[in-house]
Every structure is written in structure tokens, then in C-alpha cells.
Amino acid sequence: MRKSLYETDEAIMEGIRNDDDRALAHLYKLHFPMISHFIISNSGTDDEAKDIYQEGVIVFYEKIKGNSLELSCQIKTYLYSVCRRLWLKRLAEKGRYANRIEDSENYLSLEEDVPQHEENERQFGVMAEALDQLGEPCRSLLEDFYIRAQGMQDIVEKFGYTNTDTAKNQKYKCLQRLKKLFFTSYKPEV
Amino acid sequence: MFDHRIYEQIERYLAGTLPAEEKAAFEALLLSDPRLADQVQEHRQVLQAMQHYGQRQQLRHKLNSIHTEMETGSRAITSELTAWKVFFKKHAQTMAVAASVSLLSVFGTLWSVQQMKKPVQQQTARYIELRREVEKIKKEQRAIINGIASADTPAPAPRSARFSGTGFAISPDGYIVTSSHVIQGADSILIENKAGLKYKVTEVHRNTDYDLTILKVEDPSFAGFGKLPYTFKTASSDLGERVYTLGFPREDIVFGEGSLSSASGFEGDTTSYQISIPLNPGNSGGPLLDDKGNVIGVINGKQAGQEGAAFAVKSSYLLQMVTEMKERENGLTVSLPQQNNLSGTSRTQQLKKLQDYIFVVKVYN
Numbered sequence: 170m171r172k173s174l175y176e177t178d179e180a181i182m183e184g185i186r187n188d189d190d191r192a193l194a195h196l197y198k199l200h201f202p203m204i205s206h207f208i209i210s211n212s213g214t215d216d217e218a219k220d221i222y223q224e225g226v227i228v229f230y231e232k233i234k235g236n237s238l239e240l241s242c243q244i245k246t247y248l249y250s251v252c253r254r255l256w257l258k259r260l261a262e263k264g265r266y267a268n269r270i271e272d273s274e275n276y277l278s279l280e281e282d283v284p285q286h287e288e289n290e291r292q293f294g295v296m297a298e299a300l301d302q303l304g305e306p307c308r309s310l311l312e313d314f315y316i317r318a319q320g321m322q323d324i325v326e327k328f329g330y331t332n333t334d335t336a337k338n339q340k341y342k343c344l345q346r347l348k349k350l351f352f353t354s355y356k357p358e359v
Numbered sequence: 360m361f362d363h364r365i366y367e368q369i370e371r372y373l374a375g376t377l378p379a380e381e382k383a384a385f386e387a388l389l390l391s392d393p394r395l396a397d398q399v400q401e402h403r404q405v406l407q408a409m410q411h412y413g414q415r416q417q418l419r420h421k422l423n424s425i426h427t428e429m430e431t432g433s434r435a436i437t438s439e440l441t442a443w444k445v446f447f448k449k450h451a452q453t454m455a456v457a458a459s460v461s462l463l464s465v466f467g468t469l470w471s472v473q474q475m476k477k478p479v480q481q482q483t484a485r486y487i488e489l490r491r492e493v494e495k496i497k498k499e500q501r502a503i504i505n506g507i508a509s510a511d512t513p514a515p516a517p518r519s520a521r522f523s524g525t526g527f528a529i530s531p532d533g534y535i536v537t538s539s540h541v542i543q544g545a546d547s548i549l550i551e552n553k554a555g556l557k558y559k560v561t562e563v564h565r566n567t568d569y570d571l572t573i574l575k576v577e578d579p580s581f582a583g584f585g586k587l588p589y590t591f592k593t594a595s596s597d598l599g600e601r602v603y604t605l606g607f608p609r610e611d612i613v614f615g616e617g618s619l620s621s622a623s624g625f626e627g628d629t630t631s632y633q634i635s636i637p638l639n640p641g642n643s644g645g646p647l648l649d650d651k652g653n654v655i656g657v658i659n660g661k662q663a664g665q666e667g668a669a670f671a672v673k674s675s676y677l678l679q680m681v682t683e684m685k686e687r688e689n690g691l692t693v694s695l696p697q698q699n700n701l702s703g704t705s706r707t708q709q710l711k712k713l714q715d716y717i718f719v720v721k722v723y724n
Binding site for chain 2: 177190193197198201206219223225227232285289292293295296297300310312315316317329337341344347350352
């Protein structure tokens with residue numbers, strides 16, 4: 170990997186838009202020490218640092234993918250701000266209030282981005298739970314079809330159904346159950 | 360009621376792969392059947408959530424692998440750097456305040472020291488010698504003359520004087536006195552009076568203590584000044600005596616009048632008088648006369664920033680210098696005038712008689 174390829178923020182963002190994993194890796198490695206230092210010097214652990222940082226990168230990544238990011242600062246500042254906010258929230262959940270945060274960077278308040286991310290997280294949490302409760306083979310069936318976008322024919326062979334109709338019927342039943350599980354615990358905020 | 364066929368249709372509708380007429384029919388059905396509409400809505404949500412979930416899982420997976428890859432590589436080089444940054448961030452404000460306070464105090468001290476020095480400066484370095492720098496004016500004049508005479512080939516203009524002052528005759532046989540600072544650094548000196556008589560002169564004797572210099576006319580055509588109308592006063596003059604001077608602060612002769620305001624000069628200099636005559640550069644070397652037409656001094660300077668404080672060397676020192684010169688320069692004698700023709704005449708009469716013996720001293724170098 171040539172480093173000079175992603176020297177500017179623009180290059181990194183362009184790379185992420187074009188699904189370039191190297192750009193993402195570069196970005197990830199570039200800013201991790203900063204966040205890890207921040208978390209650790211504000212009473213966090215290595216694992217928590219990794220967690221928060223990944224969440225921050227995900228917020229950034231999805232913003233770029235959704236083309237909804239209007240970056241008025243450096244990526245570094247943005248990531249720092251997001252992670253800072255996430256970490257403060259995490260601390261509050263743990264019942265510990267950091268009365269003095271040791272900052273090494275400037276940060277933005279980010280009124281909108283983080284709450285939206287939290288809403289998404291909640292949805293994913295519910296989805297993960299619903300899929301867990303669904304059990305096999307329903308889970309794999311739905312994941313294969315909807316997430317990995319495999320063809321019906323492949324699924325028939327993989328799961329040993331007699332024909333596609335049986336598979337479709339099975340899929341229908343599974344989806345029916347998933348819907349029920351999902352909507353019992355998830356009420357989208359209107 | 361709902362079976363997988365309807366699900367399939369919903370999915371195809373959501374994916375937008377339904378043929379046009381079927382799509383229209385399905386949309387009509389949606390409008391009429393709110394339960395179906397709810398189903399479609401729910402279906403869409405579940406599918407979206409599932410797809411997002413899938414993408415997210417993938418992304419997490421990717422990030423995890425990046426993380427492990429990173430951890431196997433080198434790490435923790437930058438932590439020291441960031442520790443320093445935290446320290447800086449924490450104390451940046453304090454440091455800024457400290458820096459500005461120290462800057463302020465340094466420059467404040469410098470400034471106030473300067474302020475305290477100021478009055479001292481005013482008292483010391485404000486003695487101005489009144490010789491005049493003429494080059495500039497002369498050059499402008501020459502430019503005008505050249506402009507007029509441009510038709511014929513311009514002869515090389517004579518070099519103009521660099522400084523000028525005033526001088527006056529002390530004996531009929533061609534001795535002139537002026538201030539030493541006027542002719543300082545001179546190559547050649549010319550004198551000229553109001554009547555237009557011009558002579559080349561050379562320095563005969565100089566006394567820088569009194570700031571006086573005696574010059575002598577060198578011209579072979581020189582036949583003497585004639586009888587001088589004034590005499591030199593040997594005694595000190597009294598305070599409040601009305602005095603006047605004639606000099607060349609500009610091209611023409613200028614009269615200035617005032618009174619003798621102190622028997623000592625600048626900073627208590629006893630060789631000088633302080634006089635209240637407005638003087639300008641070019642007045643240096645001019646005679647200071649009293650009402651009776653006695654020369655009582657030689658103008659040489661004034662104090663800057665102080666109204667009406669000019670100075671003149673006392674005539675007794677001039678006389679002392681003349682005798683000194685006699686000893687030094689091989690018995691050179693100067694026959695000083697003994698008879699005063701001015702006393703008793705009106706001021707204007709005095710001036711008329713005087714002005715032929717007052718010269719502008721032009722200094723070239």
C-alpha cells in the first residue's frame with residue numbers, strides 16, 4: 170500500500186466512496202492512537218477504546234456512504250468529536266461522570282450525527298436479537314437470501330429442499346416470524 | 360390469507376421489478392386494502408433493517424481485521440506525543456497569559472524608561488548652531504536659470520555653496536570674524552556683502568573654545584573696507600540692554616532686535632550672553648550691537664524648544680582672541696577701529712552705515 174495515496178482527507182473520503190478497503194484501513198490506523206489515548210486517559214480500557222473507535226469510524230463511514238457528510242473540519246477532528254461524545258455517553262451509562270475530560274484536540278458538538286447513529290444502533294440491536302431468537306436454519310436462510318443475496322437455486326441446494334417452492338414457502342414462514350419478533354421489541358420513533 | 364406468493368409480489372414491488380400493469384394493479388390494491396399497505400410498510404422496514412444489519416456486520420468484521428492487523432504491527436509510538444499534547448492543551452491558556460504578561464512588562468519597562476529619559480534629553484542636546492545649509496535652495500535656483508537659458512549652450516554652472524553664515528569686518532585692512540562652526544570643513548570660503556562686493560578669504564586664526572574664527576581677504580584687487588563705523592566693547596554689557604543684529608539667514612540681509620536677557624549663555628557658559636532675538640540658521644557669525652553701535656558679541660546659536668533663547672559670544676573674548684592671534688601668528692596685528700560713528704544716530708541710520716560691513720560667508724567643500 171502506497172501511503173502517499175491517502176495523504177489528504179479528500180483522498181481518503183474518495184477512497185471510501187469507491188469501496189476501497191485500503192482507504193478505510195489507512196484511515197483506521199491513522200487515527201486510532203489518538204482515540205485510544207483519549208479513552209485510556211479518561212478512565213477507559215483498551216477494549217473500550219477499540220469499541221468506541223470502531224463506532225466512531227462507522228458513523229463516519231456511513232455518513233460518507235450516505236453522502237450526507239458536510240465536513241467543515243478535518244476528519245481527525247470529526248472522529249475525535251464523535252468518539253468523545255460516544256465515550257461521554259458510555260461513561261454516563263456506567264454511572265460515572267467525568268468532571269474533567271482531558272482533551273488533546275479541538276472538538277465539535279455534533280448535535281445531529283450521534284443521536285441518529287444511536288437510533289440506528291438500537292435498530293441493529295433489536296435485529297440481532299430477533300435473528301438470534303429465530304434460530305437455525307431460518308437465520309441462515311434469511312441471511313443468505315437477503316444479506317448475501319444468494320439465488321434461490323443455491324439456497325435450495327444448500328438446505329436440501331426438494332424444490333424452490335418449498336424453499337420460498339420456508340423463507341416466507343421464517344420472515345413472518347422474524348417480523349413478529351422484530352416488531353414486538355422495536356417501535357420506530359416517529 | 361397471506362402466503363409466500365403475496366410476499367414475493369411485495370418483494371418484487373419493493374425491488375421495483377414488477378411489470379408496469381401489475382405494478383399499477385398492486386398499487387390500486389394497496390390503496391383499497393390498508394392491511395396490505397401496513398404489511399408492505401413492515402416488510403420494507405424489516406428488509407432494510409436486515410440489509411443494514413448485514414452491511415454493518417460486514418463493516419465490523421472489516422474493522423476488526425484491520426485492528427488485529429494493526430495490533431500485530433508496531434504500536435504505541437505516538438502515545439508520548441499525545442501526552443504532550445494533552446499537557447499543552449491543559450496549560451495553553453495559562454501559558455498564553457504568562458507570555459503576554461511578560462511581553463507587556465518588558466515593553467512597558469522599556470517604554471517607561473524612555474519616558475523618564477526624555478526630559479533629560481531635552482535639557483542637554485538641544486543646542487543648535489545657526490549655520491545654514493544652502494545647497495538645496497541654490498540647486499532649485501540653478502534649475503530655474505537653466506530653464507531660462509536653455510536656448511544657448513548652458514555654461515557649467517558654478518558650484519553652489521554648501522553652507523552659509525554671517526561675518527563682519529573687524530578691521531579696515533581685510534579681517535573678518537565669523538563663527539568657527541560656520542566654516543567647519545571648508546575647502547574655500549567666499550564673502551559677499553549687500554552691495555555685491557565679493558571676496559575670497561582664508562582662515563587666519565581659529566579658536567574653537569569661543570567658537571570664533573578670523574578670516575582675511577585674499578583678493579589682490581582688495582583695497583580695504585574703509586573706516587569701520589563701530590567699535591568693540593571691552594566691558595560686559597548690562598541685563599536688559601536693547602541689542603540688535605544683522606545677518607543673512609536668507610539671501611538678503613535681515614535685521615533682528617531684542618534685549619540682553621542673561622549675562623551667561625547655554626548651561627551657564629560665561630563666555631556668552633543670552634539674548635532674546637529671534638534667530639535662524641545663517642545668523643551665526645553676525646555682530647551683536649547695542650544701542651550706541653558697539654559690537655558687544657558674535658551670534659552663534661540658540662536653544663531648541665525654548666522661545667527667544669539665543670546666544671552670542673561676548674566681544675571681550677573676541678578682543679582677547681585678536682591679541683592671542685598677534686602672539687601666535689608672528690606678530691600679526693589687527694588694527695581694531697577706535698572711533699564710533701554710530702552713537703547718537705537713529706537705528707535706521709546705523710543700519711545703513713553698518714550693512715556694508717556685514718557679509719554672507721559662503722562655505723564650499
